[in-house]
Amino acid sequence: MNAPAVRESFDVIVVGAGPAGSTAALLCARAGLQVLLLERGEYPGAKNVSGAAFYGSAILNELIPNWWEQAPVERYICRRDIAFMSSTTSVALDFHCAGEGYTTPPYNGFIVLRPRFDRWLAAQAEAAGAFLLTSTVVDDVLRDAKGRVAGVRVRREQGDIHGKVVIACDGVNSFLAKKVGLQREFHAHELSLGVKEVLGLDPAIIEDRFRLSGDEGIAYEYLGAITEDVHGGAFLYTNRDSLSLGVIGQVSSLVERRKRPYELLERFKAHPAVAPLVRGAKLREYSAHLIPESGWTMKPTLYTDGMLVAGDAAGFCLAAGLYLEGMNYAMQSGLAAAETAIDACRQNRFSARALGAYQKNLKRRNVSTDFRAYRHAPAFVNSARLQNLYPEVVASGMEQLFRVDGNPKRKILPLARHLMRQYQLKPGEMLRDGYQMMRAYLW
Amino acid sequence: MVMTTHEEKMRTVRFRVAATPHIVVNSEVCRDSGCSLRACVYVCPANLFVPLDDGGILFNYEQCFECGTCYIACNQEGAIRWSYPDGGYGVTFRES
Numbered sequence: 001m002n003a004p005a006v007r008e009s010f011d012v013i014v015v016g017a018g019p020a021g022s023t024a025a026l027l028c029a030r031a032g033l034q035v036l037l038l039e040r041g042e043y044p045g046a047k048n049v050s051g052a053a054f055y056g057s058a059i060l061n062e063l064i065p066n067w068w069e070q071a072p073v074e075r076y077i078c079r080r081d082i083a084f085m086s087s088t089t090s091v092a093l094d095f096h097c098a099g100e101g102y103t104t105p106p107y108n109g110f111i112v113l114r115p116r117f118d119r120w121l122a123a124q125a126e127a128a129g130a131f132l133l134t135s136t137v138v139d140d141v142l143r144d145a146k147g148r149v150a151g152v153r154v155r156r157e158q159g160d161i162h163g164k165v166v167i168a169c170d171g172v173n174s175f176l177a178k179k180v181g182l183q184r185e186f187h188a189h190e191l192s193l194g195v196k197e198v199l200g201l202d203p204a205i206i207e208d209r210f211r212l213s214g215d216e217g218i219a220y221e222y223l224g225a226i227t228e229d230v231h232g233g234a235f236l237y238t239n240r241d242s243l244s245l246g247v248i249g250q251v252s253s254l255v256e257r258r259k260r261p262y263e264l265l266e267r268f269k270a271h272p273a274v275a276p277l278v279r280g281a282k283l284r285e286y287s288a289h290l291i292p293e294s295g296w297t298m299k300p301t302l303y304t305d306g307m308l309v310a311g312d313a314a315g316f317c318l319a320a321g322l323y324l325e326g327m328n329y330a331m332q333s334g335l336a337a338a339e340t341a342i343d344a345c346r347q348n349r350f351s352a353r354a355l356g357a358y359q360k361n362l363k364r365r366n367v368s369t370d371f372r373a374y375r376h377a378p379a380f381v382n383s384a385r386l387q388n389l390y391p392e393v394v395a396s397g398m399e400q401l402f403r404v405d406g407n408p409k410r411k412i413l414p415l416a417r418h419l420m421r422q423y424q425l426k427p428g429e430m431l432r433d434g435y436q437m438m439r440a441y442l443w
Numbered sequence: 444m445v446m447t448t449h450e451e452k453m454r455t456v457r458f459r460v461a462a463t464p465h466i467v468v469n470s471e472v473c474r475d476s477g478c479s480l481r482a483c484v485y486v487c488p489a490n491l492f493v494p495l496d497d498g499g500i501l502f503n504y505e506q507c508f509e510c511g512t513c514y515i516a517c518n519q520e521g522a523i524r525w526s527y528p529d530g531g532y533g534v535t536f537r538e539s
Contacts, residue, residue: 040527040530045536046536047533047534048536113539114536114539115537134530135530135531136530155529155530156530173511188482188516193486193488193512195488197447197452242538244539251486251512251515251516252516254485254486255486258485261488262452262490266447269446270446279445283451283452285536285538286447286452287456287508287536288488289510290510290512
């Protein structure tokens, strides 16, 4: 491949043009720094997959006012539906808000498609003056005589590019963070595999079927038998003229149960609560990606001499049941990294000590605060009883509560006692799980 | 069509196949370690790992999503070596 002429030295080199990288590059370029944004895909977004529900509208609005007017967004999210499933039954929390900030600017969240959205965001960084180089893999960092990170080595001829600061936004598998020794190898229980389909469907049918008007959208999330006995969940989001749906399974649990992820996806679409939603839709694209679901516990060392880590590469993905957010934290950490890099360039100090300001900036951007607050939630969400037992109990309980069959009605307490016997629930375990839940969400 | 076979799914994905593989499976490790778990065979979303009768694994890199699941799931040291394909090659998502 013919490499375009690249200058040999930059102030900041950002690796990976996803939401973290493009946001970091945008801010650094606006501060007047020489910025190189590297992307291994044919275009930004070519390798990227998420649901994708993007709840960071207000954050992006800070950088690009009224960004949604020019960006490729699908629908804004004003409805959320969280469902507990058994194989026959679904019990859901249905949230609809027509209030300020949900159906009015800056909107609480948007459903997007990553190859389009990421491409647009990288173009904003370019417009601000960052130099975007696609189809370029970074194989390693360069180090100076003192062993400090001083640039990157890309897989091209004469591939050494010098930079004062390297910001690694190279995703969940971050080879860079591992190469530099900031990140360890992951365990199979810390990561989840998401498989996804985009299914084409007429916008008029989407609006009728999901009771949406205009640009409104809904995000469904499912927990329970939808993934059989695999720990995980499923989602379904409405795009403009398609649906995004997928199944997420903890890698260790897929292995233990010997389940093929795409077979779970077919089971999901065939579930009686889901089948009517996807009827008549036609497959446009199948995709898959890993998700760093363990959040706080898989956080790498976030900086070293000459280098910072942001986005999925830093494990900034909040998979806390109630929340399933990654793109916003990618951007917030990208901003925090950029702010750190800008200060470092102003002071011409790039040591780990100088870059340690990143910690403070992550706190100010509400990244570490959120991840710390919800640090117990991912393990709770992926715990065996919450995954395989309680959704079944809730579904069965509602079935029995609503059933009218000529027998005397049971009040809640006798019904609860019956359910405890039926599912052999142990009070001690339930107390412990209750405490885990409260620790995860209440305080 | 809502329900699709795995082959139908894979036909919707665009790949630009590189000349050299970015993932190499050392089948000898699979065979010699007597790996019976064969996690790669189940977890790969592209179904690229084929178990052989002799205990080895046959792998084809051409339709790889570059997700990294096989590497995470494999419990045999040195059985799977992987990096990313050359820039611009490999999977190219258009819709997801």
